Amino acid sequence: MKIPDSEWLPLALQGNEEAFTRVVEHYQTPVYNLCYRMLGSPQEAEDAAQETFWRAYRNLNRYDSSRSFMTWILSIAAHYCIDQHRRQRINILPLEGYVEDTSPDPAPNPEAYASQSEEAAVLRSLLDGLNPQDRAAIILRYWYDLSEMEIAQTLNLTVSAVKSRLHRARITLGQRWQAAHPSAVPERRHDESPAF
Amino acid sequence: MNHQPFNEWIYQDAPLTEQDEQELKAHLKTCPVCQDNDKAWQDVNGMLKSAPMMPAAPGFVNRWQASLADRRQKELRRQVWMGFLILSGAFLLTLALIILFIVLNHSPVSLFTQVFESLTGAWLVFLEAKASITHWLQTIPPLLIGAGLLVFASWCTVLVLAWNLVFRISSRKGIPTK
Numbered sequence: 011m012k013i014p015d016s017e018w019l020p021l022a023l024q025g026n027e028e029a030f031t032r033v034v035e036h037y038q039t040p041v042y043n044l045c046y047r048m049l050g051s052p053q054e055a056e057d058a059a060q061e062t063f064w065r066a067y068r069n070l071n072r073y074d075s076s077r078s079f080m081t082w083i084l085s086i087a088a089h090y091c092i093d094q095h096r097r098q099r100i101n102i103l104p105l106e107g108y109v110e111d112t113s114p115d116p117a118p119n120p121e122a123y124a125s126q127s128e129e130a131a132v133l134r135s136l137l138d139g140l141n142p143q144d145r146a147a148i149i150l151r152y153w154y155d156l157s158e159m160e161i162a163q164t165l166n167l168t169v170s171a172v173k174s175r176l177h178r179a180r181i182t183l184g185q186r187w188q189a190a191h192p193s194a195v196p197e198r199r200h201d202e203s204p205a206f
Numbered sequence: 207m208n209h210q211p212f213n214e215w216i217y218q219d220a221p222l223t224e225q226d227e228q229e230l231k232a233h234l235k236t237c238p239v240c241q242d243n244d245k246a247w248q249d250v251n252g253m254l255k256s257a258p259m260m261p262a263a264p265g266f267v268n269r270w271q272a273s274l275a276d277r278r279q280k281e282l283r284r285q286v287w288m289g290f291l292i293l294s295g296a297f298l299l300t301l302a303l304i305i306l307f308i309v310l311n312h313s314p315v316s317l318f319t320q321v322f323e324s325l326t327g328a329w330l331v332f333l334e335a336k337a338s339i340t341h342w343l344q345t346i347p348p349l350l351i352g353a354g355l356l357v358f359a360s361w362c363t364v365l366v367l368a369w370n371l372v373f374r375i376s377s378r379k380g381i382p383t384k
Binding site for chain 2: 027031034035038039040042043046047052055056059060063064067068129130132133136148151152153176177180181183184185187188191
């Protein structure tokens with residue numbers, strides 16, 4: 011669906027408020043998803059997504075139309091969420107506790123239903139173990155299918171930095187998975203050296 | 207047992223060459239540590255690849271529209287205050303520079319003397335002006351003086367109220383930029 015980029019976006023760039031509302035409508039899910047995966051809480055994700063659109067709205071004149079609007083707005087969202095992590099030091103759930111953490115969310119949100127699923131809770135808990143920039147790189151890679159180059163542009167990093175962050179994040183995710191699922195893999199032999 | 211480069215390959219995003227893949231498979235058959243790592247990463251990778259996009263709660267766009275009006279108002283209010291602070295800062299900076307210039311270009315004694323002379327001169331001028339005004343007022347009927355003072359006070363009141371009103375409106379609505 012190319013409507014915002016081809017029709018609404020140019021109008022929005024000219025200051026048309028209604029056109030920007032259409033842009034918000036079109037990009038709400040990718041922006042919200044990034045914020046949710048970064049922050050792990052529906053309420054914080056909602057606030058972060060709203061703030062992202064406000065920042066985009068205020069800085070529309072700085073948008074380089076040769077770039078993808080999606081990458082640009084995801085960049086705003088990712089940086090905001092990384093800043094939020096730094097500022098608030100979000101409480102990280104202990105990995106062992108994720109299965110128990112399935113109480114219904116009080117927010118009137120369909121994701122509350124989804125968050126009850128074990129897989130959603132496991133994913134959130136796994137991502138909580140990553141530092142904010144590694145987490146953003148993993149989210150952009152797996153949910154948005156961005157290339158390493160695009161991730162580098164979005165996060166203002168070099169391509170080699172993105173590669174090493176992704177690699178480090180994968181190792182961390184694997185380790186956390188093993189720690190949470192000792193039964194899923196055979197018990198570590200005591201005479202074996204760790205591979206890390 | 208040496209786990210490299212096999213452990214690197216397990217987490218590698220780019221596809222392996224056929225030869226590397228064969229080597230990795232052979233290593234995994236003999237190395238339980240790398241087997242565990244491979245199994246764990248395959249599970250996580252599968253989960254990441256199948257995870258759906260999380261949609262925002264219904265009404266996100268309506269909330270955006272409501273918050274836009276609110277944010278705009280706050281932004282404009284902030285602009286008014288910023289303008290006020292910048293003007294105040296510029297005034298104070300100019301005043302400080304003038305004082306600094308005077309202090310740097312005059313010795314304390316000459317500065318004190320000049321200030322004292324200026325104050326004395328001003329006092330004498332005041333006394334002369336007072337005497338002249340007193341003399342002049344004696345020639346005007348008292349009723350006319352009262353009426354003049356009343357008009358002056360009324361104008362001052364009107365000006366203060368108008369300034370207050372403009373400031374309140376500006377801080378509530380902001381100054382339109384377009």
